[in-house]
Amino acid sequence: MKVFVTGATGFVGSAVVQELVANGHEVIGLTRGAAGAAKLKSQGAAARIGTLDQLDILRTAAAESEGVIHTAFIHGFGNMNLKTRLNLFAGALKGGVVQSFMRILGETETQAIDAMGKGLSGSGHPFVVTSGILMLPQGRISTEADSHVNNGPNRAFSESAALAFVPHNVRASVVRLPPSVHGKGDHGFIPQIIEAARKKGRSPYIGDGQNRWPTVHRVDAARLFRLALESGEAGAKYHAVAETVIAFREIAEIIGSKVGVPAVSCTQAEASKHFGFLSSFVGLDNPSSSEWTREKLGWIPKSNSLFEDLEKSDYFKAG
Numbered sequence: 605m606k607v608f609v610t611g612a613t614g615f616v617g618s619a620v621v622q623e624l625v626a627n628g629h630e631v632i633g634l635t636r637g638a639a640g641a642a643k644l645k646s647q648g649a650a651a652r653i654g655t656l657d658q659l660d661i662l663r664t665a666a667a668e669s670e671g672v673i674h675t676a677f678i679h680g681f682g683n684m685n686l687k688t689r690l691n692l693f694a695g696a697l698k699g700g701v702v703q704s705f706m707r708i709l710g711e712t713e714t715q716a717i718d719a720m721g722k723g724l725s726g727s728g729h730p731f732v733v734t735s736g737i738l739m740l741p742q743g744r745i746s747t748e749a750d751s752h753v754n755n756g757p758n759r760a761f762s763e764s765a766a767l768a769f770v771p772h773n774v775r776a777s778v779v780r781l782p783p784s785v786h787g788k789g790d791h792g793f794i795p796q797i798i799e800a801a802r803k804k805g806r807s808p809y810i811g812d813g814q815n816r817w818p819t820v821h822r823v824d825a826a827r828l829f830r831l832a833l834e835s836g837e838a839g840a841k842y843h844a845v846a847e848t849v850i851a852f853r854e855i856a857e858i859i860g861s862k863v864g865v866p867a868v869s870c871t872q873a874e875a876s877k878h879f880g881f882l883s884s885f886v887g888l889d890n891p892s893s894s895e896w897t898r899e900k901l902g903w904i905p906k907s908n909s910l911f912e913d914l915e916k917s918d919y920f921k922a923g
């Protein structure tokens with residue numbers, strides 16, 4: 605299949621590209637520049653130069669493909685072009701930085717998904733879009749049938765933008781990723797928690813630390829994206845969850861022992877000082893199941909667990 609992949613040079617997307625190429629697919633990856641194009645070429649993929657706000661490029665690339673996997677996301681200022689930055693500042697002056705930032709994330713994502721969906725409309729081709737597990741209902745094991753809760757930052761907008769194309773004969777589906785997608789090259793929450801422990805001399809968890817996070821290895825997540833592309837159902841929401849339940853305290857303890865600092869209980873207010881913006885997530889209790897996903901797509905996670913990766917990989921080398 606000729607597959608257009610956004611975020612193709614990223615932590616998750618580059619594993620998706622490798623998985624697709626290894627399984628005989630032809631990959632065209634979106635990237636903003638020459639370095640990304642060279643990386644894609646070295647992986648056996650072609651490059652399409654463009655950004656998430658070049659909607660004509662996205663629509664055309666999707667229309668020329670036989671399937672799309674969307675993993676790109678503007679996580680921060682560095683991912684924004686000048687026009688978007690100016691838009692961010694203008695919004696910040698009116699309603700505050702955080703609100704403006706969230707608006708830009710939502711608008712960029714939904715307009716990009718809309719452009720690719722239009723390119724695919726009427727084709728019956730697959731369109732697999734990335735979402736997240738965090739902010740599904742808390743305090744119980746969430747499933748693929750659950751929707752995000754409204755009172756926090758979540759990726760409901762990614763899901764609704766993608767699934768809006770199901771009635772337009774697009775085989776649109778969603779892959780929800782856990783808060784820790786781990787493996788070589790991880791630059792997500794876990795490295796940031798390690799860095800905070802190093803800098804501040806302790807590895808905290810909130811309260812008794814029994815709040816739970818699910819996890820997945822990037823290679824297993826990539827295999828799920830491929831399976832969703834090849835045989836996912838229109839409208840499905842798949843969970844890339846290898847480990848349903850890990851108490852955050854256990855994560856804090858292993859990080860503490862590796863860094864050589866104590867793992868300690870703290871209050872939400874202390875967590876805000878220690879973790880900064882991450883503090884909104886470290887206390888979430890979001891265990892999640894992938895039973896339905898495994899049954900439907902025959903997905904079996906095979907790679908290292910988070911703790912195996914923390915024991916054996918490069919997570920602590922810089923220290």
Ligand SMILES: NC(=O)c1ccc[n+]([C@@H]2O[C@H](COP(=O)([O-])OP(=O)(O)OC[C@H]3O[C@@H](n4cnc5c(N)ncnc54)[C@H](OP(=O)(O)O)[C@@H]3O)[C@@H](O)[C@H]2O)c1
Binds near residue numbers: 654656683736782784
């Ligand atoms: N990593 C995790 O632990 C984790 C957990 C939950 C959910 N997720 C989600 O998984 C997806 C992938 O995350 P990731 O960690 O792999 O991201 P990443 O490593 O930061 O990669 C981001 C990718 O997006 C592309 N990109 C960034 N800004 C762009 C723009 N303005 N226009 C076009 N492309 C742009 C980059 O391409 P170029 O630099 O080549 O242009 C890069 O390939 C995201 O939706 C993320 O929210 C990740």
